[in-house]
Amino acid sequence: MARFIFITGGVVSSLGKGLTSAALGALLQARGFKVRLRKLDPYLNVDPGTMSPFEHGEVFVTDDGAETDLDLGHYERFTGVAARNTDSVSSGRIYSNVLEKERRGDYLGKTIQVIPHVTNEIKEWISIGEDEVDFMLCEIGGTVGDIEGLPFFEAIRQFSQDKPRGQCIFMHLTLLPFLAASGELKTKPTQHSVKELRSIGLQPDILVCRSEHEIPEKERAKIALFCNVRPADVIPAYDLKSIYEAPMAYHNVGLDQAVLDAFQISPAPKPDLTRWEDVEDRIHHAEGEVRVAIVGKYTQLEDAYKSIAEALTHGGMANRVKVKADWIDAEIFEKEDPTPHLEPYNAILVPGGFGERGTEGKIKAAEFARTHKVPYLGICLGMQMAVIEAARNMGGVSDAGSEEFDHEAGEKRFTPVVYHLKEWVQGNHKVERKVGDDKGGTMRLGAYDAALSKGSRVAGIYGNLAIDERHRHRYEVDIKYKEALEQQGLKFSGMSPDGRLPEIVEWADHPWFIGVQFHPELKSKPFKPHPLFADFVRAAKEMSRLV
Ligand code: GLN
Numbered sequence: 001m002a003r004f005i006f007i008t009g010g011v012v013s014s015l016g017k018g019l020t021s022a023a024l025g026a027l028l029q030a031r032g033f034k035v036r037l038r039k040l041d042p043y044l045n046v047d048p049g050t051m052s053p054f055e056h057g058e059v060f061v062t063d064d065g066a067e068t069d070l071d072l073g074h075y076e077r078f079t080g081v082a083a084r085n086t087d088s089v090s091s092g093r094i095y096s097n098v099l100e101k102e103r104r105g106d107y108l109g110k111t112i113q114v115i116p117h118v119t120n121e122i123k124e125w126i127s128i129g130e131d132e133v134d135f136m137l138c139e140i141g142g143t144v145g146d147i148e149g150l151p152f153f154e155a156i157r158q159f160s161q162d163k164p165r166g167q168c169i170f171m172h173l174t175l176l177p178f179l180a181a182s183g184e185l186k187t188k189p190t191q192h193s194v195k196e197l198r199s200i201g202l203q204p205d206i207l208v209c210r211s212e213h214e215i216p217e218k219e220r221a222k223i224a225l226f227c228n229v230r231p232a233d234v235i236p237a238y239d240l241k242s243i244y245e246a247p248m249a250y251h252n253v254g255l256d257q258a259v260l261d262a263f264q265i266s267p268a269p270k271p272d273l274t275r276w277e278d279v280e281d282r283i284h285h286a287e288g289e290v291r292v293a294i295v296g297k298y299t300q301l302e303d304a305y306k307s308i309a310e311a312l313t314h315g316g317m318a319n320r321v322k323v324k325a326d327w328i329d330a331e332i333f334e335k336e337d338p339t340p341h342l343e344p345y346n347a348i349l350v351p352g353g354f355g356e357r358g359t360e361g362k363i364k365a366a367e368f369a370r371t372h373k374v375p376y377l378g379i380c381l382g383m384q385m386a387v388i389e390a391a392r393n394m395g396g397v398s399d400a401g402s403e404e405f406d407h408e409a410g411e412k413r414f415t416p417v418v419y420h421l422k423e424w425v426q427g428n429h430k431v432e433r434k435v436g437d438d439k440g441g442t443m444r445l446g447a448y449d450a451a452l453s454k455g456s457r458v459a460g461i462y463g464n465l466a467i468d469e470r471h472r473h474r475y476e477v478d479i480k481y482k483e484a485l486e487q488q489g490l491k492f493s494g495m496s497p498d499g500r501l502p503e504i505v506e507w508a509d510h511p512w513f514i515g516v517q518f519h520p521e522l523k524s525k526p527f528k529p530h531p532l533f534a535d536f537v538r539a540a541k542e543m544s545r546l547v
Helices: 017-030 069-080 091-104 114-127 151-163 188-199 217-227 243-252 255-262 272-283 302-319 338-342 357-372 382-392 403-409 457-462 480-488 531-546
Strands: 003-011 035-041 088-090 136-141 170-175 207-213 235-240 289-296 321-327 347-350 376-379 400-402 413-418 422-424 430-432 444-452 467-472 475-477 491-497 502-507 514-517
Touching: 003 017, 003 151, 003 480, 017 035, 017 069, 017 136, 017 170, 017 243, 017 255, 017 272, 035 114, 069 243, 069 289, 088 091, 088 321, 088 422, 091 114, 091 151, 091 217, 091 338, 114 243, 136 151, 136 382, 151 170, 151 302, 170 255, 170 430, 188 207, 188 217, 207 255, 207 475, 207 491, 217 235, 217 422, 235 243, 243 272, 272 289, 272 302, 289 302, 289 531, 302 413, 302 531, 321 430, 338 357, 347 357, 347 382, 347 531, 357 382, 376 382, 382 475, 382 480, 382 502, 382 514, 422 444, 444 457, 444 502, 457 491, 457 531, 475 502, 480 491, 480 502, 514 531
Parallel strands: 003 136, 003 170, 035 088, 035 136, 170 207, 207 235, 289 321, 289 347, 347 376, 376 514, 400 413
Antiparallel strands: 413 475, 422 430, 444 467, 444 491, 491 502, 502 514
C-alpha cells in the first residue's frame, strides 16, 4: 500500500514546491523506494494546454498525450519516472468530471456539493495507481488560503482520515523573510501560514523553510514550538546555484530522514546517492563554455521553454561544458540582418511555437545556420521553419509557408509545404479531426514512433533505428516535397513508421543541422541527457574551438 506525502505551500507563491517534491522523490528512490509524483492544481482551466506560455510557462506533454503543468517536467527530470495523464489534475477537470456525472444522472438525483462530490472526485484522483508505488507525492498548487485551493485541502484532509493511521504525511513549504534593517529572519509569516493550515484541519508534519540566510538554531526551535512540529522536522532550504544540487542539499539537511521518521520507517534503508554525486561533479567541474542562441517568440519568460533550457544544461553536463543560452526575439530578424546577432554563437536553436508572429525571423535564423555552417537544432516549429527555408531558397518554392499562418490570417498567401493534418494513425487506431475542432486537445499529442534511415546522422546519435518521442502540433511537413528537397541535400532521415509523416530532417552537407517534429527536450534528464541535446552541445563545443 502506498504512503502519501502531501506538499503544500504558504506565505508566497513560487517557493519551489515542485522542485522540492521532485528532489524528495529522487531521495526516496535513492533509498530503494518506488515513487510517483502528482500535481493538483486549483485553476479552472481543464488542462494547461490552452494557456498561453506567458501565463503559465511551458506545457509539458506526457507519453500518453496529456498537456500538463511544467512541474511534471521537474518530476520526470529528477526521478526518471514517466508522468501520466493521471499525474496532473486541475479544479477545471475535477468540476468538469463532476458535472458530466451529474448530467449522466450518476448521482441519482442528489444535490451536488463541493463536499462530498467534488472532494470525492479529488480523492479518487489521488488514489489512482496507489498499488504500484511505495510513495505517492502529491503537490497542491497555489498557496494555502487561496479560495480555489480549499476543496483540495479539504480532500487531502479527508483522505488522510480514510487511510489507516500513519499512511499520510503533510509537508508545508514556507518562506522566512530577512529584514535587513534589524538583521533578522522573520518567522511570523510561517507561523500564520501554519495557523491557516491548521484552521482547515491540516497539521504539517514537516516544514521546509526557504531562506536566503542561515537559520539559527534559536529560530528553528521557535518555529517548531509555534507551529507544533519537532525541531528536527524544520528543514532549511537555502538558495542553490543549480536546481540539480537540490537532492544532495536536502539530503544533507535531513529531509529524507525526516520523512522516513514521520512514517516511522526504521531502520531507514541506506541511500545510494552516486547518481546525484556525479550530477554535481559535472555541474561544478565544467571546462569552458559554449554559447547557444535560442531564437523564439516567448523570450521574456524563460519558463515558456523550461525543458529546453534544462535539456541544454544536461547536454552541457554530458560534455562537461557550461551552456550559456541567450534568448533572442525572432522578430528582430524581420527588420535586421541576423548576421551580427548570431555570429557570436556556437549554435542556434529554434524552439516550438504557435502562430505566424516571428516566423519570418526564424526562417532567417535557419538560413543563417545553413549557409554559415553553424549547428542548428529546430524543434517542432523550428523544424517546419527549416523546411520552409529549404523549399524557398533551395527547392524552388519561393512562396513556401505553413497552412497555420494562412488559417490564422484567413487568406491564402503561401504554398503549403507544411499542412494541416486531419487524420493519422496512433498505435493501431485512426485519429480524425476537423478544422473547427476545439482548441484544446486537437493536436498530435504524446509519444509516437519514428523509423530512422540507416547511415543518417540521427541514427548515429540515437544509436538506434527505432525511436519514440513526444509530439504536440497540428501541422506536418508535406512528403510531396521530400524528393525535391532530398535532391538538394535535405534528408528526411526520420519518418513515421507508415512513411507518411516526416519526423526528422537533416542537411547532409553541414556539420550539424537537424530539425525534429517532436520535442526531445521533454525526455532529457540530468543523469541521462537526451542524445540529440548531448550531441548538439558537442557540435557547439567543436565550433567554439574553431572560432
Ligand atoms: N505550430 C506548429 C504546429 O502546430 C508547431 C507546434 C510546436 O512547435 N509545438 O504544428
